[in-house]
Amino acid sequence: MSDADASGAAGATAAGAAATDPGQSALRAYRRLISVAWVYWPLLLAATIGMVIEALAAGVFASLMEPMVNETIVARNNDLRLSLPLAIIALFIVRGAATFTTDYGMARVGRAVVRDLRAALMEKYLRMPSTRYDAEPVPAMVSRLSYDTEQLAHASTHSLKILITDTLTIAVLFAVMVYQSYRVTAAVIVIVPLIGLIVGRVSRRYRRINQGIQDGVADMTATAEQALAGHQEVKIYDAQDAEARRYAGLIERNMRLNVKVESTRATSSAVVQLLAAIALAMILYYAGREAVKGRMDPGQFVAIMTAMMAMLPSIKRLTNVQSSIQRGVAAAQRLFGLLDAPEETDDGRVALVRARGELRFENLSIRYHGAEDVALRNIDFLARPGTVTAIVGRSGSGKTTLVRAIPRFYEPESGRITLDGVPLGDYRLRDLRRQIALVGQRAVLFDDTVAANIAYGAMAGAERAAIEAAADQAHASEFIRHLPAGFDTRIGENGALLSGGQRQRLALARAFLKDAPILILDEATAALDSESEQLVQDALNHLIPHRTTLVIAHRLATVEHADQVLVLDRGALVECGRHSELLAQGGLYAHLYRLQFREQEFG
Numbered sequence: 001m002s003d004a005d006a007s008g009a010a011g012a013t014a015a016g017a018a019a020t021d022p023g024q025s026a027l028r029a030y031r032r033l034i035s036v037a038w039v040y041w042p043l044l045l046a047a048t049i050g051m052v053i054e055a056l057a058a059g060v061f062a063s064l065m066e067p068m069v070n071e072t073i074v075a076r077n078n079d080l081r082l083s084l085p086l087a088i089i090a091l092f093i094v095r096g097a098a099t100f101t102t103d104y105g106m107a108r109v110g111r112a113v114v115r116d117l118r119a120a121l122m123e124k125y126l127r128m129p130s131t132r133y134d135a136e137p138v139p140a141m142v143s144r145l146s147y148d149t150e151q152l153a154h155a156s157t158h159s160l161k162i163l164i165t166d167t168l169t170i171a172v173l174f175a176v177m178v179y180q181s182y183r184v185t186a187a188v189i190v191i192v193p194l195i196g197l198i199v200g201r202v203s204r205r206y207r208r209i210n211q212g213i214q215d216g217v218a219d220m221t222a223t224a225e226q227a228l229a230g231h232q233e234v235k236i237y238d239a240q241d242a243e244a245r246r247y248a249g250l251i252e253r254n255m256r257l258n259v260k261v262e263s264t265r266a267t268s269s270a271v272v273q274l275l276a277a278i279a280l281a282m283i284l285y286y287a288g289r290e291a292v293k294g295r296m297d298p299g300q301f302v303a304i305m306t307a308m309m310a311m312l313p314s315i316k317r318l319t320n321v322q323s324s325i326q327r328g329v330a331a332a333q334r335l336f337g338l339l340d341a342p343e344e345t346d347d348g349r350v351a352l353v354r355a356r357g358e359l360r361f362e363n364l365s366i367r368y369h370g371a372e373d374v375a376l377r378n379i380d381f382l383a384r385p386g387t388v389t390a391i392v393g394r395s396g397s398g399k400t401t402l403v404r405a406i407p408r409f410y411e412p413e414s415g416r417i418t419l420d421g422v423p424l425g426d427y428r429l430r431d432l433r434r435q436i437a438l439v440g441q442r443a444v445l446f447d448d449t450v451a452a453n454i455a456y457g458a459m460a461g462a463e464r465a466a467i468e469a470a471a472d473q474a475h476a477s478e479f480i481r482h483l484p485a486g487f488d489t490r491i492g493e494n495g496a497l498l499s500g501g502q503r504q505r506l507a508l509a510r511a512f513l514k515d516a517p518i519l520i521l522d523e524a525t526a527a528l529d530s531e532s533e534q535l536v537q538d539a540l541n542h543l544i545p546h547r548t549t550l551v552i553a554h555r556l557a558t559v560e561h562a563d564q565v566l567v568l569d570r571g572a573l574v575e576c577g578r579h580s581e582l583l584a585q586g587g588l589y590a591h592l593y594r595l596q597f598r599e600q601e602f603g
Contacts, residue, residue: 029332030155030325036116037156040109047105051161053098055168057091062176062307064088070299102161110157118149120339127343130409131369139222144338147217148331155328162321166314173307173314180300180307184286188279188308198268198275198319209260213327216254223247265320272319276312283308344429345411352431356420357385357517357548359406363415366401374413375401377571381564385517388549390559392589393568399552402568403520406550407436419518434458437516441523443507445495450480451487453495454509462513474509474539476502501535508539519549556593565589 037044064084071080125132125141177185227234227243234243283304290296364379376398383389391399404410405417408424417424424432445453454470455462467487471477479502483489495503504524511519521540525533553559560579567575567582567589575587582589 026326026329026333029336030329032336033113033152033156033328033332034160037109037113037160039116040112043105043109047102047109047161048164050098050100050102050105051165051168054095054102054165055172057095057098058169058310059172059176059307060091061088062173062303062310063179064091065306066180066299066303068299069302070297102165106157106161110153113156114149114153117152117335118145121145121149121335124339124341124343128341129344129411130404132341134368137222137226139225140218142225143218143221144335147221148335151324151328151331152335154324155332159321159324159328162317163325166318169314170311170318173311176307177304180303181287181290181296183295184283184290184304188282194275198271205264209257209264213254213257213261216250216257220247220250220254223250265322268319268322269316272315273312276315280308344408345425346429348425348427348429348432350422350426350428350431352419352427352435355435355517357383357435358418358420359383359518359548359550360418360421361402361415362418364402364405364412364417365414366398366405366410367413368410373571375410375571376405378415379573380415381566381573381576383548383550383564385548386546387563388544388551388559388561390551390553390562390565391568392553392556392559392565392592394592396570397568398571399568400522403522403550403552406518406520407433407438435516436518436520437511437514438520438522439504439507439511439524443495443503445491445498445503445506447490447493449485449488449490450483450506453491453506454487454513456510459510459513466513467509470509470513471506473512473542474505475535476505476509479505501533504536505539508536508543512539512543517547519543519547521549521551523552523554525555556589556596567592 064087067080068084072084122145174185223243223246227247234240287296287301287304291301360382361379364376365374366376367374379402381389391402393399401410405412406424408429419427419432419435446456450471451464451467452460454467464487468477471480471487479498480486480489489497491497491506495506498506508524524540525536551559551562559565562579564576565579565582566573567587569588575582575585575589577585583593584590
């Protein structure tokens with residue numbers, strides 16, 4: 001790979017590490033999260049106004065305690081006996097409306113942020129290099145889409161609401177206390193730095209633990225999906241207990257981390273409440289002293305006590321909310337690291353409508369990221385339009401890597417591939433891939449109708465007649481007609497309601513409909529029974545002509561009529577020629593052919 005591509009692969013491989021890079025500070029990640037939410041600033045503005053009103057209402061309520069006590073209880077002023085209670089009712093009506101506005105606005109913003117980030121992350125995953133999928137299991141990616149993004153809803157809205165509302169409430173109530181008696185209030189200021197120190201230490205601990213929790217959730221998802229998807233192998237090899245133990249170990253670790261979060265939250269909350277109690281005791285002591293000296297009346301004392309008591313829930317919420325905020329920050333660091341990871345290189349400027357299909361490999365070498373040995377070494381050959389190039393060799397010799405380099409799923413470390421004389425990298429990536437139809441050993445189908453699976457992607461607008469014609473050519477119509485709704489039958493996840501041969505014929509129908517000038521067959525018949533293989537092979541015989549076809553073949557008898565056979569061994573092209581020529585040479589191909597012939601003879 002080139003330096004740019006190598007760096008891209010490195011970025012993709014280490015995306016999880018990049019997301020937690022200490023250089024990307026928690027503050028910067030949180031600011032970026034807020035900037036994502038700021039797109040919905042009208043809702044945020046309305047919610048912020050509601051928060052301000054909530055905080056002011058708390059301060060006004062505490063202030064009303066002074067006239068309530070002094071005028072109605074001490075002075076027994078009948079004029080205020082009704083007006084003050086009515087004022088309190090009106091105050092809480094206004095506060096209720098403000099609370100609704102805040103909660104509704106922040107909830108809408110939170111869900112919108114999750115929606116936007118999920119959509120952006122899914123789009124990013126689909127544009128990442130194939131090396132990304134080699135580095136991280138798909139279930140772990142799904143966990144990022146579901147679990148990590150959900151944490152952001154709390155951090156960007158619910159936790160932000162608590163942070164702003166309770167901070168404003170504490171500030172307003174503190175101002176009420178200062179107004180009533182700055183001497184008494186000054187006595188408790190010493191407690192504030194201690195609370196701030198506790199909150200800071202707890203925040204760092206929360207962030208560290210929550211990063212471990214999110215990694216653990218991704219591991220749990222990947223482990224569970226692998227075990228459940230491979231349940232038949234798990235059962236046949238009596239591995240139920242081993243898989244259960246492996247999953248139990250992961251959930252045990254996750255439980256311990258969550259318990260650490262809760263124990264940290266409980267400890268910090270208890271310490272903060274103790275400090276608040278000390279502050280309350282100091283208020284009582286100094287308020288009593290001020291009253292003895294005639295500098296405080298009963299109304300002022302009740303107002304200060306009311307303000308202090310109203311502060312306590314806000315202080316407790318501010319301490320506890322750190323867990324949610326730091327969980328969101330850890331998720332934001334990870335997700336933004338993924339969103340900033342390099343995408344597939346697409347610097348091509350050459351437009352391409354339909355290629356002739358001449359493929360030339362010129363000293364092509366490919367190395368997987370982090371691998372010591374190259375996967376392919378100095379591959380050099382020409383595949384002309386209208387010809388079939390068969391690629392054979394032992395397992396791990398680089399056959400699949402070779403054909404996957406044509407749609408640029410893997411980039412060369414050195415050398416190049418040209419299509420009609422133009423380097424692949426000079427073409428626009430989308431235009432290049434429109435020239436290629438790929439049918440692998442495992443047909444990739446989706447939980448949709450038969451017709452939608454044939455006319456997939458850019459072919460979604462194809463007419464029904466063209467879809468049916470493609471199915472006819474692939475010998476798929478014969479079983480499609482017997483499905484409950486014909487072409488409109490849903491086939492389940494990855495075609496679970498179909499047999500292996502039926503799935504493969506649908507994949508071939510898709511290739512017929514695409515009608516691409518380059519056809520790649522990656523052991524397309526290797527996993528089929530004899531009858532299905534015969535049907536698929538007959539369909540391939542109609543699909544191959546007039547195209548540049550590259551066939552990875554396990555059964556060497558199927559490549560006897562290929563125009564050229566490439567024999568790979570340990571990433572190198574060791575033999576090239578027609579079937580009869582290679583047999584006559586008596587080299588590796590002849591050896592592999594004799595082995596297969598002997599296996600078939602005695603099988």
